[in-house]
Amino acid sequence: MPGTTKTMGVFTIGGLVVVTAYTVALGSNGWLWFGWVVLGLLTLAMTLTQG
Numbered sequence: 001m002p003g004t005t006k007t008m009g010v011f012t013i014g015g016l017v018v019v020t021a022y023t024v025a026l027g028s029n030g031w032l033w034f035g036w037v038v039l040g041l042l043t044l045a046m047t048l049t050q051g
Contacts, residue, residue, distance in 0.1 A: 002050055008042065
């Protein structure tokens with residue numbers, strides 16, 4: 001796994017932790033979840049195209 005894809009994976013997992021913590025503490029925010037889904041899809045696309 002190239003460095004850029006690995007970094008994107010770390011940001012995706014970190015983003016999930018942050019969005020989940022925000023949701024637990026302050027309530028759900030649809031834009032945060034939407035942003036995380038987009039980040040996850042970009043990471044998935046990068047992973048599939050690198051293989």
